[in-house]
Amino acid sequence: MYIYDSIDRTFVTERVAEFRDQVARRLSGELTEDEFKPLRLMNGVYLQLHAYMLRIANPYGTLSSQQLRRLAHVARRYDRGYGHFTTRQNIQFHWIKLEEIPDALADLAEVGMHGMQTSGNNVRNLTTDQWAGVAPDEIEDPRIWAEIIRQHVTLHPEFSFMPRKFKICVGTAAHDRAALRIHDLAFRLHRNEAGEAGFEVMVGGGLGRTPFLAQTIRPFLKKRDLLSYVEAVLRTYNQFGRRDNIWKARIKILVHDLGAEAFAKEVEAEWQTIKDGPLALDSAAVAEIASRFVYPDYEALEDSPPAFTAARRADPQFDRWVDNAVNNHKKPGYAIVTISLKPEGGTPGDATAVQMDALADLADRYSFGEIRIGHEQNLALPHVAQRDLPAVWRALDALGLAIPNIGLVSDIIACPGLDYCSLANARSIPIAQEITRRFRDLDRQRELGRLHINISGCINACGHHHVGHIGILGVEKNGEEFYQITLGGKADDHAELGALIGPAVPYAKVADVVEDIAAAYLALRTSRDELFIDTLKRTGIEPFRDRIYAAH
Amino acid sequence: MPLIENGRIVEDRHVRVGPDDPIPERVPIIVPAQRFLAEADALIRRDGSLGIDWPNDRRVAELEPWLGHLALIALNFPKFKDGRAYSQARLLRESYGFGGTLRATGDVLRDQFHFLVRAGFDSFEVKKPADAAVFAEVLARYSVYYQPGADGRLPAARQRLQSDAAPKISEAV
Amino acid sequence: MTSPLDRKIKITGPVVVTANRVADGVVVYRSPDGGWTTKLEAAAVATDAARARVMIAEATADDLRAVGPYIAPVELAEGGRVRPGNLRELIRLSGPTIDLPVTFGI
Numbered sequence: 001m002y003i004y005d006s007i008d009r010t011f012v013t014e015r016v017a018e019f020r021d022q023v024a025r026r027l028s029g030e031l032t033e034d035e036f037k038p039l040r041l042m043n044g045v046y047l048q049l050h051a052y053m054l055r056i057a058n059p060y061g062t063l064s065s066q067q068l069r070r071l072a073h074v075a076r077r078y079d080r081g082y083g084h085f086t087t088r089q090n091i092q093f094h095w096i097k098l099e100e101i102p103d104a105l106a107d108l109a110e111v112g113m114h115g116m117q118t119s120g121n122n123v124r125n126l127t128t129d130q131w132a133g134v135a136p137d138e139i140e141d142p143r144i145w146a147e148i149i150r151q152h153v154t155l156h157p158e159f160s161f162m163p164r165k166f167k168i169c170v171g172t173a174a175h176d177r178a179a180l181r182i183h184d185l186a187f188r189l190h191r192n193e194a195g196e197a198g199f200e201v202m203v204g205g206g207l208g209r210t211p212f213l214a215q216t217i218r219p220f221l222k223k224r225d226l227l228s229y230v231e232a233v234l235r236t237y238n239q240f241g242r243r244d245n246i247w248k249a250r251i252k253i254l255v256h257d258l259g260a261e262a263f264a265k266e267v268e269a270e271w272q273t274i275k276d277g278p279l280a281l282d283s284a285a286v287a288e289i290a291s292r293f294v295y296p297d298y299e300a301l302e303d304s305p306p307a308f309t310a311a312r313r314a315d316p317q318f319d320r321w322v323d324n325a326v327n328n329h330k331k332p333g334y335a336i337v338t339i340s341l342k343p344e345g346g347t348p349g350d351a352t353a354v355q356m357d358a359l360a361d362l363a364d365r366y367s368f369g370e371i372r373i374g375h376e377q378n379l380a381l382p383h384v385a386q387r388d389l390p391a392v393w394r395a396l397d398a399l400g401l402a403i404p405n406i407g408l409v410s411d412i413i414a415c416p417g418l419d420y421c422s423l424a425n426a427r428s429i430p431i432a433q434e435i436t437r438r439f440r441d442l443d444r445q446r447e448l449g450r451l452h453i454n455i456s457g458c459i460n461a462c463g464h465h466h467v468g469h470i471g472i473l474g475v476e477k478n479g480e481e482f483y484q485i486t487l488g489g490k491a492d493d494h495a496e497l498g499a500l501i502g503p504a505v506p507y508a509k510v511a512d513v514v515e516d517i518a519a520a521y522l523a524l525r526t527s528r529d530e531l532f533i534d535t536l537k538r539t540g541i542e543p544f545r546d547r548i549y550a551a552h
Numbered sequence: 553m554p555l556i557e558n559g560r561i562v563e564d565r566h567v568r569v570g571p572d573d574p575i576p577e578r579v580p581i582i583v584p585a586q587r588f589l590a591e592a593d594a595l596i597r598r599d600g601s602l603g604i605d606w607p608n609d610r611r612v613a614e615l616e617p618w619l620g621h622l623a624l625i626a627l628n629f630p631k632f633k634d635g636r637a638y639s640q641a642r643l644l645r646e647s648y649g650f651g652g653t654l655r656a657t658g659d660v661l662r663d664q665f666h667f668l669v670r671a672g673f674d675s676f677e678v679k680k681p682a683d684a685a686v687f688a689e690v691l692a693r694y695s696v697y698y699q700p701g702a703d704g705r706l707p708a709a710r711q712r713l714q715s716d717a718a719p720k721i722s723e724a725v
Numbered sequence: 726m727t728s729p730l731d732r733k734i735k736i737t738g739p740v741v742v743t744a745n746r747v748a749d750g751v752v753v754y755r756s757p758d759g760g761w762t763t764k765l766e767a768a769a770v771a772t773d774a775a776r777a778r779v780m781i782a783e784a785t786a787d788d789l790r791a792v793g794p795y796i797a798p799v800e801l802a803e804g805g806r807v808r809p810g811n812l813r814e815l816i817r818l819s820g821p822t823i824d825l826p827v828t829f830g831i
Contacts, residue, residue: 007696007708014694022663027748029789030682038633039663047793049817051750082826097749121633151698151708157670158642161635238639239611273647278700288712350826418813419821422793429823479811 001062001370002147003292004112012109015116019043020102044115045101049422054096055118059150060128060143061089061373065360068371070111072356078104085349087464089127089373090118094420116154121162123153127169129177130374134382136330139197142172142189144290152227159234163241164249181205181213181495182467184251185233198222204255207461212252213495217264228279232271296368296383301333311390318393324404335386339379340403344436347429348414349377358399366392376413408445410436417457424457426474426481431455434511448518451532467491469533470517471498481507487544488536501545513548520547554684556676561684566603582626596621608636612643619650629658638671645672645702665690670701734774739799741768742780744791752817753791755784761791765807765818
């Protein structure tokens, strides 16, 4: 993971000092809310229904145990003892007071954390696959490139007041675990025919009122040209993105209106003039950033150590958990452990300060002091020796974090919704909670297999409902909460937007409909091996629609 | 509205000329873009420093033929959230090598000073007198930046490469 | 986004003006004396658009103490008790409809 040097530390400290002054000027009335709002957004401070909300950046979802402990401290000292992990690998605190935020940020700055650009019309948190650096199928660690971009776009003088937010993602694995195509700008690191590593550049993804999947505007970009290309894209967007209508202001609209080809031409024309300037990345510059990424001092271990395999045989629960939540690591003898933040009846993505502290201890003991945050709102311990898996499982189980539901129907992605968010039209968390209660039986969940449910409480789609196998969108009709259901969305390499199955469903009926969808899948699938998403692709949505609306 | 140049409040020597006003002799003037484009030849031949007000929704490429004759280009922030003039400024400075005065006008507030300076502005029509008074202090807020900027400061990457020792890793965060 | 001062204000029932307190974000309601109260029952209730319009204009001008004021519906129950007029206002008054995560030993 990336280790801050004195320059990085100085920068966050100065940022905190500036924000402290801005808060003071707001509280004294020197700044109106109109003047203050963009400034607080640039530090991740939202106003929600009940309180301010502070969103802290976790660049590419990588945290040290020390940082996780500090998040727990913030939760306890300044909030109500818990935090919420988001679909962009960040964390949110929902009960924060504006007058205390400078202190909270100062506490976080000490461990190299901040809320910079987690909101506002600038470049947001850089995300990658949460298995970056440890996944067997990646060609190299994408986080180095994410960090290079992150530094460049932080407090960038030209790109801090863009038409709208801008989300960048860097991926590199054979399978897209980072949802590249729903980003404004995404880079897929891969090898061309000559064996050279470089980036496929995709632009114009984004969900919300008019969802679009990103289009490839350049199949291969040399590593050297990464920053200048980012600059050219952002400059094109900053100049020509619409500013008259908040719903038409993302780059996806510009790409759509111009057409990908015309857009690409505009970018390339700009890029040609700057590509050999100071933004060209020489190997020294890259090595400099890479030098501050530290990697574990792995032991030379063998896969499947006897104690581990014996434990699997002896304990069916442990075995089930390994099957579900443990994945192969690029180093023999190691494993990636996914930690479910989706307990039955719980709020997806929430973790208490107690859990965070305990996870930090586990990370120290078993994962070289490192934790990951995934966009599906689960966490991961990225470097667990296989021989330690039984102990890790027991510890997680004691914390309620070992439910083997990863990727299954109760592993729901949900935004905070109307229980917290001032943008929402309907609640999302209780919908998720009820679904987890209906499907509490793990055997039943395993029977259904991989099945992604995404819930958003409004059209802003922070729950990414468009790309859920089952997408649920809360709307308001005559003061009542209703939910539109879509089927067939996907966030992976074959990304797709879901299709509406019919009229919106009232709050009390949503869980019933999900059960009907599950029943329809079981009836329609050709075999246990045909996943929900594949059955749906084969049959189309009509058979599902028929069954659901026949029942109601 | 106080004008800041060279880090302090100064008198504005420029006369802003409206679309139909007579052009004064020999004094520095700022003319609206439309008028400039319509009367460019005459204005360039005029004895006296020439500046223009350029809107934030027109490409600065249009000015390329005349950049050598312009002493000042005033760019506009209708609302400070509308950041198009930052791109215009950087293009003028870096792509077109404009060496004259770049003035920020419109909704110019203290919290954007460091962005403006780093984008290449060197003249500021500051909206609030209280903000003008703290211009220098505000710029001193940051000692490091990540990107190259027009203020001549070495960006972080260059600072790091220049330090003699191997990159220092401070105690683990 | 249209300013509340410009938007045509039409009300179909009793309303209050509500906002969040600047310093800590707590939900507040405009009170009859031109201040802000956290208690809905102490809020000033408007029953016509003209009154509501005046209240929102004054509240908006009071940027120092409260942020984001808007007009919210209320119900007047038996004995004149004021209650939230929709789910959103209920949630703002009483908090999320879900249990917050249990925090052992804090």
